[in-house]
Amino acid sequence: MRKVAVIGAGMTKFRHRMLETGRELSFEASRAALDSARMDIKNVDSVVLGSAPDAFDGLHMKGEYLLDGAGGSGKPYTRVYVGGGTGVFIPAAAWWHVASGVSDVVLAVGEEKMSPLQPHPQYAFWSIFDQFLERPLGVTLLWIFSLEMRRYMSVYGIKEEDIALVAVKNKGNAMDHPSAQLPMRITVDDVMKSEPICTPVKRLDVSPTSDGAAALVLASEDVARKYTDDPVWITGVGWNVDTTFWTNRDLCYPEYVEKAAMMAYKMAGISNPRKEIDFAEVYDPFDYKELHHMEGLQLAKRGEAPKMTREGITQRDGDLPINPSGGLLGVGNPIAAAGVMKVAELFWQLRGEAGRRQVKKPVHRGLAQAWGDLMQVGTVVIMER
Amino acid sequence: MGRSHAGRNRGDYGEVMGMENPSEPQGTALTPDEWRGKEIFFRNFHTKFTYSWDTGVAIGHFLEALKAGKIVGRSCSGCNRVLVPPRMFCELCFRPTDDWIDVLDTGVVNTFSISYVNNDASRREQPLFVAVINIDGASPGMGFLHLLGEVDAEQIHVGMKVRAKWKPAHERTGAITDISYFKPSEEL
Amino acid sequence: MINKAGIEQYLYASFGPELKFGRWLIVSKAFTDKLVGDIGALLLDDQVAIVGIGYSGFSPATPSQSYKELIFDAASRAYAECSVNPRKDVGSFVCCEEDLWEGTSITDEYAPDQLGAAQRTLCTLSQDGLNGVATAYMHIKSGVASIAVVESHSKLSNVLSQSQVREFALEPYYERPILSDGIPVAAMQMRRFMHDYKVAEEDIAQVVSKNKKNGLFNQRSSYAADVSVEQAMRSPFVWNPLRRIQVAPPADGCVVAVLASAEKARSMTEQPVWIKGIGWNSASTSAESAVSSEALYAKEAAKMAYKIAGVDSPGSYFDFAEVDDTYAFKELQHAEALGIADMGVSKGNTQADAPVPINMSGGSLSLGDLVEAMGLVRLLEAVQRLRNAERKRSKGLKRALVQSWRGIPSSSGAVAVLGVE
Ligand SMILES: [Zn+2]
Numbered sequence: 006m007r008k009v010a011v012i013g014a015g016m017t018k019f020r021h022r023m024l025e026t027g028r029e030l031s032f033e034a035s036r037a038a039l040d041s042a043r044m045d046i047k048n049v050d051s052v053v054l055g056s057a058p059d060a061f062d063g064l065h066m067k068g069e070y071l072l073d074g075a076g077g078s079g080k081p082y083t084r085v086y087v088g089g090g091t092g093v094f095i096p097a098a099a100w101w102h103v104a105s106g107v108s109d110v111v112l113a114v115g116e117e118k119m120s121p122l123q124p125h126p127q128y129a130f131w132s133i134f135d136q137f138l139e140r141p142l143g144v145t146l147l148w149i150f151s152l153e154m155r156r157y158m159s160v161y162g163i164k165e166e167d168i169a170l171v172a173v174k175n176k177g178n179a180m181d182h183p184s185a186q187l188p189m190r191i192t193v194d195d196v197m198k199s200e201p202i203c204t205p206v207k208r209l210d211v212s213p214t215s216d217g218a219a220a221l222v223l224a225s226e227d228v229a230r231k232y233t234d235d236p237v238w239i240t241g242v243g244w245n246v247d248t249t250f251w252t253n254r255d256l257c258y259p260e261y262v263e264k265a266a267m268m269a270y271k272m273a274g275i276s277n278p279r280k281e282i283d284f285a286e287v288y289d290p291f292d293y294k295e296l297h298h299m300e301g302l303q304l305a306k307r308g309e310a311p312k313m314t315r316e317g318i319t320q321r322d323g324d325l326p327i328n329p330s331g332g333l334l335g336v337g338n339p340i341a342a343a344g345v346m347k348v349a350e351l352f353w354q355l356r357g358e359a360g361r362r363q364v365k366k367p368v369h370r371g372l373a374q375a376w377g378d379l380m381q382v383g384t385v386v387i388m389e390r
Numbered sequence: 391m392g393r394s395h396a397g398r399n400r401g402d403y404g405e406v407m408g409m410e411n412p413s414e415p416q417g418t419a420l421t422p423d424e425w426r427g428k429e430i431f432f433r434n435f436h437t438k439f440t441y442s443w444d445t446g447v448a449i450g451h452f453l454e455a456l457k458a459g460k461i462v463g464r465s466c467s468g469c470n471r472v473l474v475p476p477r478m479f480c481e482l483c484f485r486p487t488d489d490w491i492d493v494l495d496t497g498v499v500n501t502f503s504i505s506y507v508n509n510d511a512s513r514r515e516q517p518l519f520v521a522v523i524n525i526d527g528a529s530p531g532m533g534f535l536h537l538l539g540e541v542d543a544e545q546i547h548v549g550m551k552v553r554a555k556w557k558p559a560h561e562r563t564g565a566i567t568d569i570s571y572f573k574p575s576e577e578l
Numbered sequence: 579m580i581n582k583a584g585i586e587q588y589l590y591a592s593f594g595p596e597l598k599f600g601r602w603l604i605v606s607k608a609f610t611d612k613l614v615g616d617i618g619a620l621l622l623d624d625q626v627a628i629v630g631i632g633y634s635g636f637s638p639a640t641p642s643q644s645y646k647e648l649i650f651d652a653a654s655r656a657y658a659e660c661s662v663n664p665r666k667d668v669g670s671f672v673c674c675e676e677d678l679w680e681g682t683s684i685t686d687e688y689a690p691d692q693l694g695a696a697q698r699t700l701c702t703l704s705q706d707g708l709n710g711v712a713t714a715y716m717h718i719k720s721g722v723a724s725i726a727v728v729e730s731h732s733k734l735s736n737v738l739s740q741s742q743v744r745e746f747a748l749e750p751y752y753e754r755p756i757l758s759d760g761i762p763v764a765a766m767q768m769r770r771f772m773h774d775y776k777v778a779e780e781d782i783a784q785v786v787s788k789n790k791k792n793g794l795f796n797q798r799s800s801y802a803a804d805v806s807v808e809q810a811m812r813s814p815f816v817w818n819p820l821r822r823i824q825v826a827p828p829a830d831g832c833v834v835a836v837l838a839s840a841e842k843a844r845s846m847t848e849q850p851v852w853i854k855g856i857g858w859n860s861a862s863t864s865a866e867s868a869v870s871s872e873a874l875y876a877k878e879a880a881k882m883a884y885k886i887a888g889v890d891s892p893g894s895y896f897d898f899a900e901v902d903d904t905y906a907f908k909e910l911q912h913a914e915a916l917g918i919a920d921m922g923v924s925k926g927n928t929q930a931d932a933p934v935p936i937n938m939s940g941g942s943l944s945l946g947d948l949v950e951a952m953g954l955v956r957l958l959e960a961v962q963r964l965r966n967a968e969r970k971r972s973k974g975l976k977r978a979l980v981q982s983w984r985g986i987p988s989s990s991g992a993v994a995v996l997g998v999e
Binding site: 016017018019020021022023024025030033034036037063124125126127128130131136137138139141142143144145147148151152153155156159183184200201202203204205206216217248249250252253254255256 | 414415416417418419420425430435441443445449452453473474475481500501502503504505506507508509510511512518520521522531532533534535536537548565566567
């Protein structure tokens with residue numbers, strides 16, 4: 006297994022609706038990442054792209070359409086796809102291109118343009134459900150999150166106010182992110198009083214739909230050392246998919262996230278994640294998911310992530326900063342691009358380049374995680390400097 | 391295009407977006423007025439895809455049973471579970487399942503939500519009650535998604551006992567909607 | 579891992595600082611023998627083999643099974659061939675599928691159970707099955723897995739709007755307003771190819787006749803027929819110059835392949851089929867490049883695979899080839915790009931006694947179009963043929979070339995070099 010470094014990162018703005026096409030967004034992010042690595046596309050051996058459902062952009066074989074924008078023309082090019090988990094999975098896929106010895110330099114691109122679908126991007130999510138058992142009920146994606154949130158709250162006795170603290174923190178953190186779509190200073194009260202969508206989920210518990218792209222440049226050790234004195238290493242990757250039958254699982258705890266994390270921890274030689282991980286970008290399309298995932302990642306004991314949040318441990322100046330970027334709740338949620346944004350945040354934080362977002366404590370090991378499908382996929386990347 | 395592209399200045403690596411001294415990230419946000427108005431060109435495209443999915447053995451039998459007014463599961467002697475919804479293979483044991491088992495049309499609310507939106511994100515006039523219902527007679531935790539009815543929002547709770555409200559036999563078509571909803575089976 | 583860094587690391591670990599003495603190393607015979615032996619073992623260990631392959635379906639329709647049941651069937655057969663328990667032994671599962679062919683968004687949700695992959699390391703690629711093989715290959719090479727599974731399937735019989743789905747793949751702003759299906763793009767590509775390479779109608783009819791007849795000897799072919807060149811030339815046009823009989827009709831089916839590291843492979847099967855080389859590539863997606871007469875993606879993918887496998891002259895290296903023939907002219911175009919037939923020879927090369935016989939299975943024209951599963955279908959045909967030849971101790975068939983293409987409007991494809999030695 007070869008050592009793999011990240012040597013560049015870039016992203017576009019994340020916005021509800023953007024002028025640029027998906028190809029153009031992919032290009033902007035790819036170009037920014039290559040520029041930051043001081044590289045040109047001719048230095049790139051292969052390209053990995055990720056993007057969530059084809060239905061958003063209104064394109065079958067979306068990966069083929071995005072090819073030119075992502076710098077894949079004339080190169081080995083692969084589109085990977087694990088639902089919402091795709092974003093963090095893209096660098097994992099780029100990692101195995103380098104680790105296996107097949108490529109020395111890989112461009113990893115996440116793109117999402119959700120806005121074309123009318124009347125609302127949410128509509129695409131109807132078609133993710135079982136065609137016999139669930140679609141005839143008129144199901145929405147929001148149902149299953151609210152069902153999971155309720156289960157999590159009821160098993161561990163967690164209050165909506167505790168969960169709202171996550172939205173307050175992340176939207177606040179996003180005030181310092183130049184790409185952010187929903188930076189806001191809000192209070193728990195604002196979240197509690199926001200419009201109910203699917204109880205217990207309220208408007209401010211949810212991340213927005215977004216357009217945007219983000220990209221990374223990965224390289225083998227010898228190449229990385231040529232281009233930078235300051236490479237950041239990917240030391241662990243993990244992924245896991247649970248059974249399709251989500252109504253047969255106890256939704257209070259994400260076992261697949263635990264299993265994905267364990268794969269990555271084993272690779273990185275981590276035995277006590279709570280002590281050995283300095284900060285984390287945890288998947289937060291809904292505020293309760295940050296808590297749920299911290300527990301799956303073994304960064305909090307079961308049911309205790311809300312307590313850590315209440316005590317300020319997960320703030321930027323806390324002992325275990327979570328989502329210093331502002332997360333999906335604050336920066337925005339162009340699905341696959343949002344996951345890449347999280348890994349880019351690890352890159353910037355570890356190099357001390359996060360500017361006003363820089364966490365207070367010195368950091369040398371960070372974790373990014375995403376989650377997807379029918380509450381089913383866990384993807385994890387661990388980076389070190 | 392109604393708007394010129396956001397300006398850029400590249401070439402000198404020092405000027406690109408390092409987040410330390412963030413220059414403006416690329417990308418041009420559209421305002422609601424811009425995309426609702428005539429300032430930007432759009433191409434509209436409507437399409438309709440038609441599929442005719444084979445139910446296969448497991449779901450086919452499940453739907454047939456619903457039409458007959460009952461719920462069926464499959465047993466697996468590898469892990470001694472009764473699986474609902476049924477499948478012809480057990481995902482834990484990776485072996486074919488063994489027998490058809492009639493389970494009950496009653497169950498317990500595992501978790502629930504009250505939905506104020508439709509699946510296109512538009513607001514509903516009347517909220518909809520949705521739940522995962524663990525089915526009696528199946529192994530613990532085995533259930534499926536359905537709706538709740540004949541109940542007030544405040545009365546619904548995790549652990550509530552419910553019973554299927556079937557459509558009249560002549561209206562049943564062999565679909566999950568042959569059960570109209572689940573309703574409380576005990577005095578609330 | 580065999581690469582420059584790996585060998586340097588190995589040398590350093592074996593000899594330590596002696597290497598730094600100067601430009602010349604004086605070593606004993608025992609020393610060099612050990613070196614050669616160890617590097618040989620490393621090289622061998624580095625190989626990846628196909629140890630099991632199973633399939634189901636291969637029919638215009640499969641109404642008695644859901645896609646899940648179809649996959650369970652194919653997977654069970656693949657696992658049985660090499661005595662693998664997917665719940666314990668497999669380190670990575672890779673599925674290749676596209677949402678619109680399934681009628682389900684985020685269709686990877688429905689992938690794990692029927693493969694025995696629930697709560698295991700599974701991922702999905704929106705690619706052809708042969709790209710899945712490349713990914714599994716990298717998983718083995720990077721140490722993620724020592725045994726990896728690749729799955730892809732087609733339930734095209736359930737897709738009533740195949741033409742609309744193909745339309746949905748076209749560029750939305752300047753292609754879709756003009757074309758309402760991908761097939762005319764294939765027809766234009768065919769015209770340009772025939773023009774540039776001076777290919778006659780008869781040459782393409784020859785491909786049709788050969789593949790349809792070859793299929794008569796293959797139990798898996800749904801569309802085999804005894805078709806003469808003359809009959810093939812009388813088939814009606816779909817989009818001139820493309821004739822109906824030159825287009826592979828849709829079929830259902832599933833293929834599951836089990837790959838293993840060299841260390842594992844030898845204990846799992848007596849007949850490992852080695853992946854000597856693998857490559858994949860995408861040219862540009864714009865309409866202009868889609869009508870280019872050269873299959874650049876196949877050329878570049880082959881270059882990558884040949885480099886890994888050490889193939890210098892493909893025309894004499896391979897004993898046979900399974901090459902994409904979704905549209906009959908594509909077989910000629912791909913054979914050219916793969917370097918197994920320059921255009922002058924290709925007409926003869928499509929015969930069974932040619933130096934590199936192409937599509938002895940009958941190809942897509944006989945087996946049908948199984949969309950993203952097609953790469954694995956061609957892999958299956960090549961693996962079966964290599965194993966059969968070995969079993970019969972016939973000397974002729976030891977090295978095979980497998981190539982796939984993702985179809986209109988893509989210019990993406992993959993190539994694998996297989997061998998039984
Ligand atoms: Zn079982």
